[in-house]
Amino acid sequence: MSPWRERLRQLSRYPSAIAGMGMIAVLVAIAIYAVVAIPYGQALELWRGGEPWRLNPVNAGPVWVDRLFGGDMPRTIVVDSDEAEVEEERFDGGRMVRIPLEFDYESTGFPSGINLFVRSAFEESEPFVRMTWHRPDGEEIQLGGRAMSRQDRVSFSQDWTLERRLGEVAHVALFAVPDEQFERAQPGEYGLTLDAILFEEDAEIAAELVVYGRVHGIAGTDHQRRDLMVALLWGTPVALSFGLLAAVGTTITTLIIAAAGVWYGRWVDAVIQRLTEVNMILPLLPILVMVGTLYSTSIWLMLGVVIALGIFSAGIKMYRAMLLPMREAPYIEAARAYGAGNARIILRYMIPRILPVLIPTFVTLIPTFVFLEASLALLGLGDPVLPTWGKVLNDAQAQSALYHGFYYWVIAPAVLLMFTGLGFAMLGFALDRIFNPRLRAV
Amino acid sequence: MSLAGAPSASRTGRLRDARRLALFTVKRVIALFLTVLVGVYLAIIIANMGGQVDELRMAQIRANISEQVRGDPGFFELPQQERNELVERQIALEVERLNLDQPFILRSVDYLRQAIFLDLGRAEQMHSDHGSRQVYNIIVERLPATLLLFGTANFLVFFTSVFIALALSRRYGSALDRAVIALAPSSAAPGWFYGIFFILVFAFVIPILPAGGMVDVPPPEGTLDYALSILRHMLLPLAAMFVSTIFISIYSWRTFFLIHSSEDYVEMARAKGLPSRMIERRYILRPTLSPIITSFALMLIGLWSGAIILEQVFAWPGLGTLLFQAIGHRDTPVIIGGVVIFAYLLAVTVFLLDILYAVLDPRVRIGTD
Numbered sequence: 001m002s003p004w005r006e007r008l009r010q011l012s013r014y015p016s017a018i019a020g021m022g023m024i025a026v027l028v029a030i031a032i033y034a035v036v037a038i039p040y041g042q043a044l045e046l047w048r049g050g051e052p053w054r055l056n057p058v059n060a061g062p063v064w065v066d067r068l069f070g071g072d073m074p075r076t077i078v079v080d081s082d083e084a085e086v087e088e089e090r091f092d093g094g095r096m097v098r099i100p101l102e103f104d105y106e107s108t109g110f111p112s113g114i115n116l117f118v119r120s121a122f123e124e125s126e127p128f129v130r131m132t133w134h135r136p137d138g139e140e141i142q143l144g145g146r147a148m149s150r151q152d153r154v155s156f157s158q159d160w161t162l163e164r165r166l167g168e169v170a171h172v173a174l175f176a177v178p179d180e181q182f183e184r185a186q187p188g189e190y191g192l193t194l195d196a197i198l199f200e201e202d203a204e205i206a207a208e209l210v211v212y213g214r215v216h217g218i219a220g221t222d223h224q225r226r227d228l229m230v231a232l233l234w235g236t237p238v239a240l241s242f243g244l245l246a247a248v249g250t251t252i253t254t255l256i257i258a259a260a261g262v263w264y265g266r267w268v269d270a271v272i273q274r275l276t277e278v279n280m281i282l283p284l285l286p287i288l289v290m291v292g293t294l295y296s297t298s299i300w301l302m303l304g305v306v307i308a309l310g311i312f313s314a315g316i317k318m319y320r321a322m323l324l325p326m327r328e329a330p331y332i333e334a335a336r337a338y339g340a341g342n343a344r345i346i347l348r349y350m351i352p353r354i355l356p357v358l359i360p361t362f363v364t365l366i367p368t369f370v371f372l373e374a375s376l377a378l379l380g381l382g383d384p385v386l387p388t389w390g391k392v393l394n395d396a397q398a399q400s401a402l403y404h405g406f407y408y409w410v411i412a413p414a415v416l417l418m419f420t421g422l423g424f425a426m427l428g429f430a431l432d433r434i435f436n437p438r439l440r441a442v
Numbered sequence: 443m444s445l446a447g448a449p450s451a452s453r454t455g456r457l458r459d460a461r462r463l464a465l466f467t468v469k470r471v472i473a474l475f476l477t478v479l480v481g482v483y484l485a486i487i488i489a490n491m492g493g494q495v496d497e498l499r500m501a502q503i504r505a506n507i508s509e510q511v512r513g514d515p516g517f518f519e520l521p522q523q524e525r526n527e528l529v530e531r532q533i534a535l536e537v538e539r540l541n542l543d544q545p546f547i548l549r550s551v552d553y554l555r556q557a558i559f560l561d562l563g564r565a566e567q568m569h570s571d572h573g574s575r576q577v578y579n580i581i582v583e584r585l586p587a588t589l590l591l592f593g594t595a596n597f598l599v600f601f602t603s604v605f606i607a608l609a610l611s612r613r614y615g616s617a618l619d620r621a622v623i624a625l626a627p628s629s630a631a632p633g634w635f636y637g638i639f640f641i642l643v644f645a646f647v648i649p650i651l652p653a654g655g656m657v658d659v660p661p662p663e664g665t666l667d668y669a670l671s672i673l674r675h676m677l678l679p680l681a682a683m684f685v686s687t688i689f690i691s692i693y694s695w696r697t698f699f700l701i702h703s704s705e706d707y708v709e710m711a712r713a714k715g716l717p718s719r720m721i722e723r724r725y726i727l728r729p730t731l732s733p734i735i736t737s738f739a740l741m742l743i744g745l746w747s748g749a750i751i752l753e754q755v756f757a758w759p760g761l762g763t764l765l766f767q768a769i770g771h772r773d774t775p776v777i778i779g780g781v782v783i784f785a786y787l788l789a790v791t792v793f794l795l796d797i798l799y800a801v802l803d804p805r806v807r808i809g810t811d
Binding site for chain 2: 016020274277278280281282283285286287289290291293294364367368371374375378379393397402403405407410411414417418421422424425426428429
């Protein structure tokens with residue numbers, strides 16, 4: 001084991017190798033954290049979108065970026081009727097309920113939307129709710145009234161009659177400083193009072209007012225209100241395992257095939273050589289695209305195709321050149337003399353000899369496959385259920401994130417991709433100089 | 443050897459060289475053609491595995507025939523049912539004519555023939571800008587854009603990196619040399635990745651270059667303006683490809699030259715006191731040309747396959763974007779056509795480099811293999 005320890009010692013002399021290993025360690029830590037914190041099933045469920053995210057804003061940037069540039073963009077405020085002081089008044093055959101939903105608004109930036117979620121329990125007749133908006137200066141704005149079903153949602157920001165009446169979208173008009181042309185929001189105490197009339201004795205009503213902010217969490221949210229953190233976290237184990245499996249799969253199979261070709265020689269070798277040439281002509285990406293379009297975009301199928309097409313890759317020629325002189329080596333002759341079989345010679349005597357040379361190639365291959373997965377996702381052929389970095393980029397691209405100025409949406413997954421690529425590449429390059437004897441002198 | 447005999451000897455030598463080169467070319471063309479044949483056949487098998495190609499052709503036949511029958515004034519008088527029967531009869535005939543009732547193995551040969559002769563059939567949804575529905579026309583219309591962009595990028599990267607690598611190998615260990623080594627890992631990211639950043643910076647933060655496309659809208663009059671507009675649109679994708687490949691190529695060629703410049707015959711030339719330019723050209727560059735070309739070929743192949751995404755990111759109207767649109771439309775004939783064209787492009791690349799290889803490598807000319 002001492003040559004390995006020697007190499008490790010040499011490796012520690014390259015700052016880039018140390019940095020690369022550090023970056024890989026960080027990624028592995030993130031991957032483990034993601035898998036532990038958000039179990040697989042839950043991650044898929046979350047990424048499917050919809051209900052779990054109804055309290056998140058659409059396309060909100062990360063909080064820390066906004067604060068870093070001195071902004072005070074609002075976060076999302078949720079006011080629940082369970083915490084409000086509800087007044088009740090009974091009348092014959094029903095009740096009148098007044099629910100004041102009050103909150104403190106601290107930002108001068110406008111929120112990105114207002115929704116009211118109402119849950120009610122009743123037998124037959126729906127409760128009727130009248131809504132009044134209270135501004136910090138004491139002004140009251142009537143927001144109309146309507147009957148509420150059991151699970152109802154009032155989207156003030158999409159109420160066009162309201163918008164026409166107020167002169168601006170509701171979430172801007174309701175927060176604007178008076179007498180200014182909707183330029184900034186007024187901080188202070190706001191409130192939405194719900195006057196509900198329940199037409200049954202034991203009917204119930206509860207409400208949740210959501211004032212969507214413009215910033216959210218560490219990573220922000222996408223167009224479906226999903227927290228990007230889920231995809232950024234879960235993208236790490238997916239990317240690492242895809243890269244690692246694809247790299248292992250292609251290098252090991254290629255190596256075994258190359259060794260077999262060299263050992264058996266003659267027609268086996270010739271066939272392998274010709275297959276390598278055919279494989280060189282086969283365009284990997286278009287074929288992946290075709291498979292993805294015609295069958296399925298499952299990441300495991302893609303992995304299988306990548307490995308299958310990678311078996312006869314150009315690497316075979318390189319390994320062949322390295323293995324050829326070994327065929328006649330005395331130690332192989334010795335192995336033959338004690339009666340070692342073909343498989344034993346290939347697997348136990350030939351392959352281990354060139355494994356060290358392979359390690360750098362292997363490490364530098366990993367990011368190639370990580371980016372391949374991202375490339376496929378960018379083309380819309382990402383795994384249908386898994387949250388990956390590439391899919392985040394694809395969503396961002398499809399929603400013209402750069403055009404709309406949602407830079408965080410593109411930069412976060414891109415930085416993670418780059419981080420992975422650099423980490424492995426830096427380690428790989430240092431390893432190359434240590435394991436490749438011809439380079440060591442240079 | 444007498445002086446008088448020298449010219450004729452060199453003439454016969456050249457003749458012999460030409461003959462060997464021709465033989466080599468023919469051999470390579472045949473070998474590569476067989477390779478393409480196998481490659482396309484594999485692509486057809488992949489595409490057919492789920493019976494997709496058959497379904498596609500059946501649908502096409504059905505559409506064509508019902509269109510024909512419905513459009514023929516001679517059949518206007520027929521009642522609906524009889525017309526349907528007629529359609530079914532015609533479809534059965536057509537299926538028989540195209541051998542669709544035969545097993546796939548026999549038919550796959552037929553598909554192969556069509557694909558090889560680029561008789562790719564009609565697209566399902568897409569059409570070329572001139573309105574043609576033929577997959578061949580659609581593809582041929584996009585090909586020049588791809589060739590222009592990727593051809594330029596490849597040559598730029600190749601020549602720049604070889605020259606810089608030569609210069610660096612002469613004074614390795616210098617600050618510049620170490621900077622290049624430090625930057626080499628940046629090539630782990632593909633071109634489209636840098637493309638996204640370049641678009642962000644040069645098209646949105648500092649809007650000086652167009653974010654995508656190939657020419658201005660509306661296209662400028664005059665040929666010169668048109669070319670300038672294309673050039674402006676090419677800058678960002680070129681830069682993206684350049685940045686993503688340049689450092690790794692410089693790094694690998696620098697290392698390669700360094701290894702070769704420590705060979706004994708180079709040391710010998712140095713000891714003789716030959717000028718360094720001559721050592722570089724005759725003793726380092728010349729014997730290493732063939733491996734350089736091989737690695738250039740591999741790089742080209744890598745770039746071709748990367749075309750799809752880079753073009754999509756930059757909305758460059760080439761083959762890659764076409765393939766991307768075809769995915770969107772699920773237009774299988776176009777997708778298969780795209781794969782065939784990429785296979786051909788790769789084969790042509792390999793072929794051209796093989797020939798260059800033969801011209802440069804004396805062993806091929808002399809006939810030792």
